[in-house]
Amino acid sequence: MWYTMTQCLALGLLFTTLAFGQAAAGGDEKGVPCKPTEEDEMGPFYRPGAPLRSVLGSGYILSGTVRAAGDCRPLDNALVEFWMTGPDGHYSDAYRAAVITGVAGRYRLETDLPGIYGSRPIHIHIRAEAYGHAAVTTQHYPAKGQSTATFDLVLPPAKP
Amino acid sequence: MKTVLIIDDDRLFLNYLGDYIHERCPSLDVVTCDDPFRGLAAITSDIDLLLLDLEMPGIDGRKLLDYALSKGLDRSHIIILSGHDADYLHACIPMGECLAVMNKHEARQKEVLDMIFDSLQQKSEGP
Numbered sequence: 001m002w003y004t005m006t007q008c009l010a011l012g013l014l015f016t017t018l019a020f021g022q023a024a025a026g027g028d029e030k031g032v033p034c035k036p037t038e039e040d041e042m043g044p045f046y047r048p049g050a051p052l053r054s055v056l057g058s059g060y061i062l063s064g065t066v067r068a069a070g071d072c073r074p075l076d077n078a079l080v081e082f083w084m085t086g087p088d089g090h091y092s093d094a095y096r097a098a099v100i101t102g103v104a105g106r107y108r109l110e111t112d113l114p115g116i117y118g119s120r121p122i123h124i125h126i127r128a129e130a131y132g133h134a135a136v137t138t139q140h141y142p143a144k145g146q147s148t149a150t151f152d153l154v155l156p157p158a159k160p
Numbered sequence: 161m162k163t164v165l166i167i168d169d170d171r172l173f174l175n176y177l178g179d180y181i182h183e184r185c186p187s188l189d190v191v192t193c194d195d196p197f198r199g200l201a202a203i204t205s206d207i208d209l210l211l212l213d214l215e216m217p218g219i220d221g222r223k224l225l226d227y228a229l230s231k232g233l234d235r236s237h238i239i240i241l242s243g244h245d246a247d248y249l250h251a252c253i254p255m256g257e258c259l260a261v262m263n264k265h266e267a268r269q270k271e272v273l274d275m276i277f278d279s280l281q282q283k284s285e286g287p
Contacts, residue, residue: 052226077200079219100200100227129218131197 034072036156040139050096057112074105078130089115162284163189167199168213185281205232214242
């Protein structure tokens with residue numbers, strides 16, 4: 001049998017609609033449509049092709065859900081890339097990672113706390129992208145004294 | 161029936177290869193995908209042969225290879241295709257990480273692919 005991804009996608013969309021029909025109809029739990037995540041500086045240290053891995057160190061766990069703007073539908077199979085300084089305050093390949101969201105759009109990164117870079121607050125760069133959606137580049141700022149954080153990402157639809 | 165999944169953003173090559181396999185091995189299920197993000201959803205542990213283009217925007221073949229392995233697909237079911245020469249490819253994907261790493265435009269490599277397709281076709285048709 002010969003069939004294309006278009007047919008696969010149609011089945012996938014049917015499943016998604018059935019599975020997430022509630023969210024698709026009403027936005028988030030409060031009925032507020034999801035707004036795209038605000039863009040933040042990409043900075044000069046982004047490199048495409050970060051290796052697929054979810055552990056870069058220990059002491060800080062960042063997790064969240066990738067969602068579609070508007071209907072808040074969780075996006076599985078989204079690519080989330082991270083780059084950050086190590087504890088020494090320098091960017092390096094050792095602190096680059098990419099993860100792919102699983103069921104319900106969830107991602108998780110375990111890492112060291114980033115080191116201080118210049119006069120900026122400590123931060124983790126994030127870029128997320130998914131099929132049918134535009135990429136979002138942003139930053140997460142760990143709160144002082146925290147070892148875990150939840151940081152959801154909302155992607156706008158792809159531009160035609 | 162055995163399933164072949166091809167993920168390549170080069171639509172011309174993708175269509176050519178899909179049609180070629182379909183004509184040569186009609187008992188194989190051939191699924192093609194020109195977008196690596198859509199391809200992610202199609203990767204499962206029960207695919208019989210996964211052909212991945214190395215150079216693609218957003219998610220390259222290296223990441224898709226790692227993802228497929230993390231989903232439980234046997235590395236002997238995965239082939240990486242690329243326009244680069246063998247030296248470059250083996251530097252990117254060391255031997256043993258998948259069944260083969262091939263230049264998709266070299267005739268001799270096509271012969272190897274034909275052997276793999278034919279073998280899969282025989283298995284698909286049974287004893």
